[in-house]
Amino acid sequence: MTIDKNAKIYVAGHRGLVGSAIMANLKQRGFTNVIGRTHAELDLLDPVAVEAFFDAEKPQLVVLAAAHVGGIMANSIYRADFIYQNLQIQQNVIGSAWRHGVKKLLFLGSTCIYPREAPQPIPEDALLTSPLEYTNEPYAIAKIAGLKLCESLNLQYGTDYIAVMPTNLYGPRDNFDLVNSHVLPAMMRKMHLARLLNEGDLEGLRTDFARRPLRDFDASTASLDDFKEVLSRFGITPSSLTLWGSGTPLREFLWSEDMADASVHVLLNVSFADLCHGKEVRNTHINIGTGIEHTIAQVAEMIRATVGYCGEIRWDASKPDGTMRKLCDVSKLHSLGWHHTIDLADGITRLYSWYKSQS
Numbered sequence: 058m059t060i061d062k063n064a065k066i067y068v069a070g071h072r073g074l075v076g077s078a079i080m081a082n083l084k085q086r087g088f089t090n091v092i093g094r095t096h097a098e099l100d101l102l103d104p105v106a107v108e109a110f111f112d113a114e115k116p117q118l119v120v121l122a123a124a125h126v127g128g129i130m131a132n133s134i135y136r137a138d139f140i141y142q143n144l145q146i147q148q149n150v151i152g153s154a155w156r157h158g159v160k161k162l163l164f165l166g167s168t169c170i171y172p173r174e175a176p177q178p179i180p181e182d183a184l185l186t187s188p189l190e191y192t193n194e195p196y197a198i199a200k201i202a203g204l205k206l207c208e209s210l211n212l213q214y215g216t217d218y219i220a221v222m223p224t225n226l227y228g229p230r231d232n233f234d235l236v237n238s239h240v241l242p243a244m245m246r247k248m249h250l251a252r253l254l255n256e257g258d259l260e261g262l263r264t265d266f267a268r269r270p271l272r273d274f275d276a277s278t279a280s281l282d283d284f285k286e287v288l289s290r291f292g293i294t295p296s297s298l299t300l301w302g303s304g305t306p307l308r309e310f311l312w313s314e315d316m317a318d319a320s321v322h323v324l325l326n327v328s329f330a331d332l333c334h335g336k337e338v339r340n341t342h343i344n345i346g347t348g349i350e351h352t353i354a355q356v357a358e359m360i361r362a363t364v365g366y367c368g369e370i371r372w373d374a375s376k377p378d379g380t381m382r383k384l385c386d387v388s389k390l391h392s393l394g395w396h397h398t399i400d401l402a403d404g405i406t407r408l409y410s411w412y413k414s415q416s
Contacts, residue, residue: 348385
């Protein structure tokens, strides 16, 4: 399928970590009619509003990068929100796309769709072979439903909806919230705040919280003791930083702009027919990652070196580790002509530079 550079492409979630990078990548490739809507402009949980948007705009291609996401703490606490909101978003956007004749759609999921005890590295065929990781089961079930909806529409109605499953992502416009962020940005911000606290840098702390406020905490008038008290709730003290888990789980991390490039590569160059093999068509989704893993403790040390944090790092093994290993088998992706370009150490340096520029 040749895609005209003037084709209208709707990126749902265009302000998020991945969506913003995908929109930028499409524009860099010369696409001139890429559109997005903020949450205030279009609530993707509202089926009537989504249908009205498709009626009015009539996009020719859709990238569904919008999702309700969070780290292990948020997934453990807000289980109903993660399954309900993601199912609703997917049903509304994918359903409206199909009803409005959108032939090409890219759905972004997550490698948390795979079983807790999946073989490593994880091939696409591991899907639905054994129980999921408990801590993110609701989110995983929603994403599995999304990829199966795409696959089923293709088989019944001849659409060309492709699902990609990225590994752990990080990059510009990441979420650094002290409660809801994923592991790498969470560690980076906590280490940054721990360094400021260690140095007694009150203005630096106020600047950081002005950009990323904490609910019910007025950073503008807070004293150093006030910051010490509130940050201690997150394991941050002037002399040490306590992180969740044992530090031993292995994780794979992909720079968000690499993920965007892989996504656009798939959107422009891969069709559903390319992914159909065998009598029973299933597991046509594509893993997107690096195929390289590090322990969480190793990642913490990389961040420490970049941030310049000199305090003690402690691990709270009473907190959940999540899945112990989750490495993508990226052989399908490589066979389709795409490889990552940014390694983790370089990406951490880039992300911290971006973080400081936003403070």
